[in-house]
Amino acid sequence: MHDAASRALFEEExxxxxxxxxxxxxxxxxxxxxxxxxxxFSAQDGARIRLKxxxxxxxxxxxxxxxxDWDGRPLSVIERDPAGVFNNSAxxxxxSPFVCMKGAREYHTHPSHMGDAWETVxxxxxxxxxxxxxxxxxxxxxxxx
Amino acid sequence: MxxxxxxxxxIRVVTTSGVFPESGFEHVPEHELxxxxxxxxxxxxxxxxxxxxxxxxxxRKIDINRSFRDNGLGGRVExxxxxxxxxxxxx
Numbered sequence: 001m002h003d004a005a006s007r008a009l010f011e012e013e014x015x016x017x018x019x020x021x022x023x024x025x026x027x028x029x030x031x032x033x034x035x036x037x038x039x040x041f042s043a044q045d046g047a048r049i050r051l052k053x054x055x056x057x058x059x060x061x062x063x064x065x066x067x068x069d070w071d072g073r074p075l076s077v078i079e080r081d082p083a084g085v086f087n088n089s090a091x092x093x094x095x096s097p098f099v100c101m102k103g104a105r106e107y108h109t110h111p112s113h114m115g116d117a118w119e120t121v122x123x124x125x126x127x128x129x130x131x132x133x134x135x136x137x138x139x140x141x142x143x144x145x
Numbered sequence: 146m147x148x149x150x151x152x153x154x155x156i157r158v159v160t161t162s163g164v165f166p167e168s169g170f171e172h173v174p175e176h177e178l179x180x181x182x183x184x185x186x187x188x189x190x191x192x193x194x195x196x197x198x199x200x201x202x203x204x205r206k207i208d209i210n211r212s213f214r215d216n217g218l219g220g221r222v223e224x225x226x227x228x229x230x231x232x233x234x235x236x
Contacts, residue, residue: 084233110234128162133161
């Protein structure tokens with residue numbers, strides 16, 4: 001996708017992440033400047049994590065999702081969730097833990113899921129940037145209430 | 146003469162596509178099904194497919210096919226409306 005079109009779509013979707021949803025979910029918005037959407041999740045038990053969505057070529061490609069600590073350092077180990085979305089094994093491309101779920105670039109480029117094409121869900125309500133973030137939020141909530 | 150007072154709630158639906166209503170709250174009777182206001186929100190926010198979405202209130206998933214009263218809700222309620230996470234792969 002053309003860079004300007006990608007940026008425009010990114011900014012349109014990110015502009016809808018209003019104070020209400022950020023406040024209700026207790027999110028911390030670290031960065032929303034194209035192509036980065038960097039959001040922190042906090043739990044009542046004190047656990048925190050940042051998810052950095054690298055959205056270059058949005059939405060021709062899904063975002064690459066990186067796990068960061070609260071200071072922005074990449075995590076080499078992450079907590080597993082019951083559904084197995086947060087995957088601790090090294091991704092063949094990045095060598096890092098990754099999100100093993102539709103909507104994450106690392107899922108669709110993983111050799112185990114090459115047949116599960118991004119194009120089949122791209123542009124649907126469940127796979128906007130906000131919706132992908134919401135899905136990851138629910139994964140996080142399954143670990144930390 | 147017996148006077149019936151219909152209990153109402155103040156409802157706001159919060160999504161990553163926007164908030165319904167845009168400002169303030171919707172006043173709805175407690176016997177109304179949760180999905181009724183979600184459908185209004187979907188229409189206003191131009192959300193067309195909510196298959197696999199869940200409604201959460203104060204950290205608790207609620208049943209959208211039941212009424213607010215049957216979900217034990219009252220007063221002012223913010224509904225967090227969005228897609229549940231997909232299944233993890235076997236990678």
